[in-house]
Amino acid sequence: MAVNVIVEKCKGCGKCVKNCPFDAITMEGEGKNKKAVIGMGCTNCGQCAENCPFDAIEKTEETVHNVDITLFHGVWVFAEQRDGALMGVSIELLGEGRKLANEIGTELCAILCGENVDGLVDELFAYGADKVYYANAPELKSYTTDAYTKVIYTSILKYKPEIVLLGATHIGRDLGPSLAVKCGTGLTADCTKLEIDPTDKKLMQTRPAFGGNLMATIVCPSHRPQMSTVRPGVMQKAEYVKGKKGELITLDVSFKENDIRQKVLEIVKNVGEVVSLTDADIIVSGGAGLGGPDGFKLLKQLADKLGGTIASSRACVDAGWIDHSYQVGQTGTTVKPKIYFACGISGAIQHLAGMQNSDYIVAINKNEAAPIFEVADYGIVGDLYKVIPAIIEALG
Amino acid sequence: MKIIVCAKQVPDTNEVKIDPVKGTLIRDGVPSILNPDDANALEAALAVKDANPGTTVSVISMGPPQACTMLHECLAMGADDAYLLSSRAFGGADTCATSTTIAAGIKKIADYDIIFAGRQAIDGDTAQVGPQVAQRLGLPVVTYVQKVREFKKGSVVVERQLEDGYEVIEVKTPCVLTCVKELNTPRYMTISGIIKACEETQVTIWNENDVNLPPEQCGLKASPTQVMKSFTPAPKGKGEMLSGSITEMATTLIAKLNEKHVL
Numbered sequence: 001m002a003v004n005v006i007v008e009k010c011k012g013c014g015k016c017v018k019n020c021p022f023d024a025i026t027m028e029g030e031g032k033n034k035k036a037v038i039g040m041g042c043t044n045c046g047q048c049a050e051n052c053p054f055d056a057i058e059k060t061e062e063t064v065h066n067v068d069i070t071l072f073h074g075v076w077v078f079a080e081q082r083d084g085a086l087m088g089v090s091i092e093l094l095g096e097g098r099k100l101a102n103e104i105g106t107e108l109c110a111i112l113c114g115e116n117v118d119g120l121v122d123e124l125f126a127y128g129a130d131k132v133y134y135a136n137a138p139e140l141k142s143y144t145t146d147a148y149t150k151v152i153y154t155s156i157l158k159y160k161p162e163i164v165l166l167g168a169t170h171i172g173r174d175l176g177p178s179l180a181v182k183c184g185t186g187l188t189a190d191c192t193k194l195e196i197d198p199t200d201k202k203l204m205q206t207r208p209a210f211g212g213n214l215m216a217t218i219v220c221p222s223h224r225p226q227m228s229t230v231r232p233g234v235m236q237k238a239e240y241v242k243g244k245k246g247e248l249i250t251l252d253v254s255f256k257e258n259d260i261r262q263k264v265l266e267i268v269k270n271v272g273e274v275v276s277l278t279d280a281d282i283i284v285s286g287g288a289g290l291g292g293p294d295g296f297k298l299l300k301q302l303a304d305k306l307g308g309t310i311a312s313s314r315a316c317v318d319a320g321w322i323d324h325s326y327q328v329g330q331t332g333t334t335v336k337p338k339i340y341f342a343c344g345i346s347g348a349i350q351h352l353a354g355m356q357n358s359d360y361i362v363a364i365n366k367n368e369a370a371p372i373f374e375v376a377d378y379g380i381v382g383d384l385y386k387v388i389p390a391i392i393e394a395l396g
Numbered sequence: 397m398k399i400i401v402c403a404k405q406v407p408d409t410n411e412v413k414i415d416p417v418k419g420t421l422i423r424d425g426v427p428s429i430l431n432p433d434d435a436n437a438l439e440a441a442l443a444v445k446d447a448n449p450g451t452t453v454s455v456i457s458m459g460p461p462q463a464c465t466m467l468h469e470c471l472a473m474g475a476d477d478a479y480l481l482s483s484r485a486f487g488g489a490d491t492c493a494t495s496t497t498i499a500a501g502i503k504k505i506a507d508y509d510i511i512f513a514g515r516q517a518i519d520g521d522t523a524q525v526g527p528q529v530a531q532r533l534g535l536p537v538v539t540y541v542q543k544v545r546e547f548k549k550g551s552v553v554v555e556r557q558l559e560d561g562y563e564v565i566e567v568k569t570p571c572v573l574t575c576v577k578e579l580n581t582p583r584y585m586t587i588s589g590i591i592k593a594c595e596e597t598q599v600t601i602w603n604e605n606d607v608n609l610p611p612e613q614c615g616l617k618a619s620p621t622q623v624m625k626s627f628t629p630a631p632k633g634k635g636e637m638l639s640g641s642i643t644e645m646a647t648t649l650i651a652k653l654n655e656k657h658v659l
Binding site for chain 1: 409424459462482483486487488491492519521523524525527530531532536537540553556558560561562564565566567568571615616619620621622624626627629634635637638645646649652653656658
């Protein structure tokens, strides 16, 4: 697809320049001869075409056929395991992959790499995989880019899946790009929605861009496989059907010297409460309404109950109640958890800038006119010292 | 040592607002900045230079001519030279095509020991171009680098950030390392650096011919993925105010969050 200006229709109004999220359009020429020119920053998002009052911008299809896409069948899920345990996102992908496979009318497969993780094969069948491709080797015990890329690329080449889904974890986001280049295909990162186009069965991948201010639906029309990484926690987990069986295909794996150029010397797990706010699924955040540093102890109780972490507004950091590393907002960290509890936070614009892309915002504040309620999904007017214990209680 | 840093000029997405009536992006007055993770990549390179006199740091970017401003900033921070891949032919590139172009530019610079890149750019958040450049150059890659521990002969030991900890990885050089913000704190430009960047150092601009890329390997034509449509998410309406006693509100809240499958 390409975006073109139809010069005869362009009146030089400049509306497209203002609407372009990527600053890619300029006005060239003088006075009445001013015309829009699309520059190299263009990502073909089509915002300009949609907003042109004169229909002077068109988006056209451009077809490049590189591979025979009819040779590719099946939906593959990368079954990511760490220390022999399947990652939650892989189960979510099996749930989503099942839907996609049914809509296309094809099979759902999992590709599993590891060392002696045979037990996971049955688990993958139970979560709905029709086939499991299993690579078992000591070199695959811990993830390395080179080893995993080699094994999975070789299998893609041989078995030709039409779709490959990976979790957008630190591993999936490392493996995906390397695989895509090897396969000569495209990859759409951090998808939040996947659909099958009913007309031609191609995968429509929707993802946020621009810090979540813009959503884009991406297709990969003439290359295969169609590859996506999917944010953890977005899709529904597959149902576990005990005893369900499928076909196991054991992959031949062999490595030569220099095939693997990364060596994992050590894996260190965080201890205690060192949690990165950016990666937290649940954040319980406190503001001036806490009244003092001890308030964070209560927030911590709720956070621990939910497996989340605490955070704060700038007010608490300035007051010296908590370290700056916990601060959310314009001068702190930008967060996108699944749930953000704003407790005793009024909702200054600088704070909102750091958390308004959270999936769900719960606001607890004594003041019913607090601006935080404007962005909250659920609001509770009340004393946080009474409300939070009640929530902990309700969680059982 | 010779180090190459991949950088991108991006709009400061924190400053982007949505027009509440039309639901469109308001980009007026949004500044363009050096992508934050790329600033960490540059700082990592400059730290190596500080510790090893004789090291040179080259910065490479792809983008419109305006991106020279960002590259001058990199020079003022202490980079030795800067290259901008800029041409109409590069327009509409997805990450796949972008990595081809940047790899071609890096091949032309040649003789590098380490390539530092940011983990991801804040306008697209894909985290793809770094590892893809590595693949195209046939180099090993480590992404999410949060610490550079030690340079050895023929390898480097780094820490790779995981969701719940980190891995210590030894990787053969030359290699590509993509950096996260925990790696370091980027330095400021110095006055002398700014003067030097403005007066002495020029940004070298290359088009597809300069880096020996046929047009069909650039930009839109070389992009497997295409944007079918884009839209601004429906503005978040005011949510629901819960009512009842505190216990009732707490119970309702948990029930509603359970319904949405977020708990």
